[in-house]
Amino acid sequence: MKTSNTLLYASVVAALAGFLFGFDTAVISGADRPIQLLWDTSPLFHGTFIMSMALWGTVIGALSGGVPCDRYGRKNTLIAIGVLYLVSALGSALATDPYIFSFFRFIGGLGVGASSVAAPTYISEIAPAERRGRLVILYQFMIVLGILVAFVSNWLVGDSFGDSSWRWMLGLESVPALVYLVMVFGIPNSPRWLAVYKKDHEKAQQTLALLDPSGQSSHILEDIEGHESDLPQKGDSFFSGRYNFSILLAFLVAFFNQVSGINFVIYYAPRIFESAGLASSTALLSSVGIGVVNLLFTMLGITLIDKWGRKQLMLYGSIGYITTLSVVSWAFYTGAGGTIVVLFLFGFIASHAIGQGAVIWVFISEIFPNHVRASGQSFGTGVHWVFAALITLFTLFFMDLLGDNPAPLFAFFAFMMVLQLVFVLRMMPETKGKTLEELEDELSATRGV
Numbered sequence: 001m002k003t004s005n006t007l008l009y010a011s012v013v014a015a016l017a018g019f020l021f022g023f024d025t026a027v028i029s030g031a032d033r034p035i036q037l038l039w040d041t042s043p044l045f046h047g048t049f050i051m052s053m054a055l056w057g058t059v060i061g062a063l064s065g066g067v068p069c070d071r072y073g074r075k076n077t078l079i080a081i082g083v084l085y086l087v088s089a090l091g092s093a094l095a096t097d098p099y100i101f102s103f104f105r106f107i108g109g110l111g112v113g114a115s116s117v118a119a120p121t122y123i124s125e126i127a128p129a130e131r132r133g134r135l136v137i138l139y140q141f142m143i144v145l146g147i148l149v150a151f152v153s154n155w156l157v158g159d160s161f162g163d164s165s166w167r168w169m170l171g172l173e174s175v176p177a178l179v180y181l182v183m184v185f186g187i188p189n190s191p192r193w194l195a196v197y198k199k200d201h202e203k204a205q206q207t208l209a210l211l212d213p214s215g216q217s218s219h220i221l222e223d224i225e226g227h228e229s230d231l232p233q234k235g236d237s238f239f240s241g242r243y244n245f246s247i248l249l250a251f252l253v254a255f256f257n258q259v260s261g262i263n264f265v266i267y268y269a270p271r272i273f274e275s276a277g278l279a280s281s282t283a284l285l286s287s288v289g290i291g292v293v294n295l296l297f298t299m300l301g302i303t304l305i306d307k308w309g310r311k312q313l314m315l316y317g318s319i320g321y322i323t324t325l326s327v328v329s330w331a332f333y334t335g336a337g338g339t340i341v342v343l344f345l346f347g348f349i350a351s352h353a354i355g356q357g358a359v360i361w362v363f364i365s366e367i368f369p370n371h372v373r374a375s376g377q378s379f380g381t382g383v384h385w386v387f388a389a390l391i392t393l394f395t396l397f398f399m400d401l402l403g404d405n406p407a408p409l410f411a412f413f414a415f416m417m418v419l420q421l422v423f424v425l426r427m428m429p430e431t432k433g434k435t436l437e438e439l440e441d442e443l444s445a446t447r448g449v
Contacts, residue, residue, distance in 0.1 A: 007126060007135075007211045010187040014078060014122045015138035016180045017115035020085045022146025023153075023173055024108050028054070030154030031166035038163070039098045053102040055392070057109020058116075059385045065117030066378030070197060074122035074190045074374075081118060082181035084111035086174055093171030116361070116381040121374050124365035125190040126211050129435045133305035136362040141302060144295045144353075151291065192436070195224045196370045223437045224370065238375045246367045246443055249428070250380035253363055256420040257356045258387035260321055261413035264395040265345060266290065272345070275404045276331070276338040289342075290349050294357070297350040301358030309432040310359045311424060317355015318421040324348040325414035332407035360384070366431045369440045 028051065036046045068077045088108030095101035119139050127135040157169050191211070194204040205221045212220070239247070265272065269290055305313060324347040331340045360380075368376030399406050431439055 004211055006188065007128075010126055010211070011123050011135040011138055013180070013183045013187050014119045015142045016176070016183070017078060017081055017111075017119040018139040018142035019146040019149075020082075020173070020177055020180060021112045021115050022143040022148075023150045023176065024054070024085065024088070024112055024146075025143075026147040026150035027154060027169055027173060028105070029151070030157070030169040034163070034166040035098070035101070041098055045098070049102040050098060050105070052389075052393075054105040054109035054112070055385075055389050057106040058113040059109075059382065059389060061110035061113020062116055062385045063113070063378060063382035065114035065381070066374035066376075068114070069118050069121060069374035069378075070193075073193050073197075074118055074125065075184070075187060077114060077118040078122060078184050078187075079181070081111045081115045082177060082184055084108065084114070085177040086181060089171060089173035089177055093167045093174075113381070113385060116384070117374060117377045120361040120365040121377045122190055124362070124436065125192040125370075125373070126188070126207075128212055129433055129438075131306060132366070133310065133362050133432060134302050136365055137298075137302050137305055137358050139361050140357055141295075141298050144291070144298050144357075148291045148295060151288065191221070192224055192370045192373075195221065201225065220435070223435065226437070238372055238379070243368065243372060243376070246376060247379060249367050250364050250376055251383050252423055252427070253356075253360055254380045254383035255387060256416065256423065257360050257384055258391050259413065259416040260352060260356060260420070261325065261348075261391070261395075261410065262352050262356070263388050263391050264409070264413075265348065267392055268395070268399070269345075271399070271404075272406060273338065273342065275399075275406060276341040278338045278342070289346060293346050293349045294353050297353035298357060301354045304354070305358055305362065306432055309430050310363050311428050311430045313355050314359055314424045314428060315421070317351045317359075318417055318424055320347065320351025320355065321417035322414055322421065324351060325410050325417060329407045329410035329414060332405055332410065363431060366436060366439055367429075367443060369444075370436065373436075 032051065035041075035050055041050065065077070068080065072080075084107055088104050088111060091104030091107065092101055095104060120136050123136045123139065124132055153172055154169050157165050157172070159165050161168050188207045188210060189203075191204040191207040194200045194207060201221060204224070208220055301313065324344045327344045328341055328348065331337065331344070364377055364380035365373065395406075395409060398409060402408060429442065434442070
């Protein structure tokens with residue numbers, strides 16, 4: 001079935017919020033040392049405020065992002081996210097002291113967290129069932145692309161502007177932020193939000209016809225309307241027990257995503273490679289290789305997610321995780337050599353990109369009913385970001401405690417991926433090729449509603 005131009009445009013524009021997410025997350029690496037030297041901050045202050053403030057903004061943005069999505073709409077929330085990115089980029093670049101800088105980085109973090117709620121929710125609600133996976137995964141692809149572009153941008157700026165180079169690195173984010181902000185005004189509202197929250201069924205059907213000109217829009221709208229009778233009653237909150245199975249699925253997917261060690265590897269790749277015996281320059285080059293592998297296998301995930309399904313990708317990803325993490329742990333225990341560590345960490349990144357990286361945003365956006373999807377996405381992404389912060393904080397502490405030999409950490413991650421494999425085999429449902437309303441019925445039956 002041919003994808004309509006409106007559907008493709010809207011999906012790509014919403015996914016661009018992920019590009020800004022990736023860019024904003026990675027661009028700070030170029031400003032890290034220059035800022036610390038400029039303002040003469042202590043390591044504790046620098047880590048707590050300069051480097052971590054955006055991450056805590058992300059946690060808050062993710063946990064609260066469902067509220068504006070439901071109240072003001074997915075599109076309006078995406079517009080607000082663009083404003084947050086633009087203000088953060090310009091404010092961070094022009095900051096005159098570390099406190100102002102930290103404030104504007106926090107603003108950017110709010111945008112990152114909210115985008116991880118709004119963008120997957122929006123794309124999942126406009127996409128037809130047979131293409132939903134590959135369209136939602138565009139968000140993850142854009143994150144990975146944004147990280148790579150930020151690294152390249154930092155490298156191109158380099159020391160070209162002397163002591164102000166870091167300001168240009170951060171300020172350049174305002175360019176894609178402005179482009180995104182202009183483009184996002186041209187996308188339609190989510191038809192499911194229009195039908196469920198605005199009760200504007202005529203506009204919802206017009207939007208559905210625009211997104212899918214195959215003539216199925218009236219049938220889809222009837223299905224959406226048929227599920228409105230299942231709206232929660234007064235006092236029937238998100239945590240009332242009605243959605244426990246979906247909440248458990250979202251929690252476990254987000255939890256396992258982070259206890260795979262993915263953030264530990266991406267954030268501290270040069271340090272890990274140096275611990276394996278690689279020279280500093282070689283370690284940095286290997287880190288770039290991680291970004292390239294991540295991008296290539298994310299592209300592979302896009303082609304496979306609607307063919308093989310979410311569960312199948314998670315299955316293969318889990319096996320890849322267990323194998324690569326176990327070998328890396330063994331290599332550090334035995335001192336087998338840096339080459340083995342590099343090769344199997346590349347394999348680890350490939351396993352993540354085609355497994356958890358491809359699946360997480362898609363799966364969480366599919367498993368909740370229309371009327372609580374934004375809340376469910378907010379919960380799942382909130383869990384993801386809380387554990388991302390905790391893993392980032394504690395793994396470096398344990399690595400220092402272990403004398404820069406992370407073998408026990410990799411063994412722990414491998415064990416957690418064994419548990420993920422059990423979860424995938426015993427509990428995770430397959431969601432490919434089914435409408436959101438069909439999934440609502442299936443999961444309602446599973447939880448006994």
